[in-house]
Structures are given as C-alpha cells and as structure tokens.
Amino acid sequence: MGSGELSFGVAAGSFLLAFPALFSIVNPIGGALIFSQVLANRTPDERVMLARKVGTYSLLVLLVSLLAGSYVLNFFGITLEALRIAGGLVVAIRAWALLTAPEVQEARREEQASSAIDAKHCAFFPLTMPFTTGPGSMSVAIALASARPESGLSVWAFFAGLTAAAALVALSVWLTYASADRIIALIGTGGARVLTRIAAFLLLCVGVQILSNGILDLLAPLLGERDPR
Known part of the structure; x- marks a missing residue:
C-alpha cells in the first residue's frame, strides 16, 4: 500500500470516527427546535443570518478544540494514553446522559440560549457558546484528537479527516438552524x-472505542507488546 493510499485511509477513518461523534454531541436537529423557539420573535431573515453566523462560529470552536486541545493538555504533562482514557469517559458519560434523558438536555440548552438572547449580539454568546458548541462538544473534540497517530504523514491525514468532519457538522448547524421551522x-x-x-447511542460507541484504545495503549508496554515510550 502506497503512502497516498495509507494517508487517504487514515483521513477517511478519522472522518468516520469524528463525524458521528461531533454530530451527536452538537445535535443540530435538536438544537434547531430550540433555536426556533427562542428566536420566535425574530424575522425569518434575521434567523437565517444568525444561523449562518452560528455555523461559522461553531466551525471555529470545533477546529480550535480539535487541532489545539490535545496538544495543550500534553504541554501540561498529560500522556496520550491518559488523555484517551479520560476523553473516552467524558464522551461516554455525555452520550449516556443524552441517551437516557434527552428532555433534560434540551431544557438545559434552552435555558442557556434564552439567558442572553435579548442581547444585541447573540450569535456567538449564547447561541454558539454554550448552546451549540459548549464544554461537552469541546471535550468530545479534544477526545477525538487524542486518537491521533504518533507521527509522520498520518498525523496530517488524521487531522484533515477531523477538519472535514467539523466542517460538515458546522454546515449542518447552519442549514438546520436556517430551516428550523420546516x-x-x-x-x-x-x-x-x-x-x-439514535445519535447518542453512536456517540456512546465512539466513547467506548476511545476509552478501550487508551486502556490498550496503557497496558501494552506492561504486556510486552511494544517497547515503552
């Protein structure tokens, strides 16, 4: 297998891992319902404009979390294995909450969005942060980035796949929010x-996968499967 095929495989794999996880935690469809409710007093043109801005800001938040989050944690001495285990737990816990009590999550998001919705500039706060891409979404993004390869061209291909997933999620936010009434x-x-x-169950599976990868990486040197770093 050539390097080009390998890089494409890594990019495709990271996209397939990241997109369902990010889409599930951001939940553009559920967010669109609340978006329509809290902006019921705005004109259709205003809602479309705000949807475009929220989609753009969401992309920026996700990209910063995906591309920089894990490196920031590593700077503070947190190992990649520990980051994967903690990230997998965070993803799984968030997914379980969405799976068992989506109504509670909806109420919390609506309260966050309504708290400052009368402000003149509300596209970033609270509609993007924390309503659309809050701490949960950022934690999931950091956890996904922790699954990156060790080094080489695979790292670039991996983050290319993550970037494509984040862009597609942000686009879905824009389109669903703009079409919330329909x-x-x-x-x-x-x-x-x-x-x-359904999305929460997929997210739970992703969390378990990240967690298991972290545990296997942590135990591999002890089991003699590979040399310690």
Missing part, C-alpha cells in the same frame, strides 16, 4: 428526540 413541521419534537437517542 424541520419542526416535518418531524416534530418527538421525532427529534428519537433521532437524538
């Missing part, structure tokens, strides 16, 4: 909660 008419609140639970 989404509500099409699937309703119950349908959105069903989709949320």
Whole structure:
C-alpha cells in the first residue's frame, strides 16, 4: 500500500470516527427546535443570518478544540494514553446522559440560549457558546484528537479527516438552524428526540472505542507488546 493510499485511509477513518461523534454531541436537529423557539420573535431573515453566523462560529470552536486541545493538555504533562482514557469517559458519560434523558438536555440548552438572547449580539454568546458548541462538544473534540497517530504523514491525514468532519457538522448547524421551522413541521419534537437517542447511542460507541484504545495503549508496554515510550 502506497503512502497516498495509507494517508487517504487514515483521513477517511478519522472522518468516520469524528463525524458521528461531533454530530451527536452538537445535535443540530435538536438544537434547531430550540433555536426556533427562542428566536420566535425574530424575522425569518434575521434567523437565517444568525444561523449562518452560528455555523461559522461553531466551525471555529470545533477546529480550535480539535487541532489545539490535545496538544495543550500534553504541554501540561498529560500522556496520550491518559488523555484517551479520560476523553473516552467524558464522551461516554455525555452520550449516556443524552441517551437516557434527552428532555433534560434540551431544557438545559434552552435555558442557556434564552439567558442572553435579548442581547444585541447573540450569535456567538449564547447561541454558539454554550448552546451549540459548549464544554461537552469541546471535550468530545479534544477526545477525538487524542486518537491521533504518533507521527509522520498520518498525523496530517488524521487531522484533515477531523477538519472535514467539523466542517460538515458546522454546515449542518447552519442549514438546520436556517430551516428550523420546516424541520419542526416535518418531524416534530418527538421525532427529534428519537433521532437524538439514535445519535447518542453512536456517540456512546465512539466513547467506548476511545476509552478501550487508551486502556490498550496503557497496558501494552506492561504486556510486552511494544517497547515503552
């Protein structure tokens, strides 16, 4: 297998790992329902404009978390194995909360979005932070980045896949928020909660995968499978 094929495989693998995880935790469809409710007094043009801004800001938040988060933690002496274990736990816990009580998560997000929605500039706060891409989304992004390869061209391919996943999630935020009224008419609140639970289960699987990779990496030197770093 050539280096080009290997890099493409790494990029595709990281995209397939990151997209369902980020899409699940951001939950653009569920967010669109709340977005429509808290901005009911705004004109359609204003809501579309805000949706575009929230999508753009969400992309920036996710990219910073994906590209810099794990390196910042490593700077403070946190090993990659510990980062993967902790990140996997965070992802799994967040997914479990979404899976078992989506109504609680919806109420919390609506409260966050409504707290400062009357402010003149609300696209970044609170609509992007913490409503759309809050601490949970940032934690998931950092956990995903912790699964990066050790070195070489694979690292660049890995982060290319993560970037593509973040861009697609941000685009989905833009489109779903801008079309929130039509989404509500099409699937309703119950349908959105069903989709949320399906996405949460996928996120739980991703969290368990990251956690298991971290445990295996931590135990591998002890088991003699590879030399300690």
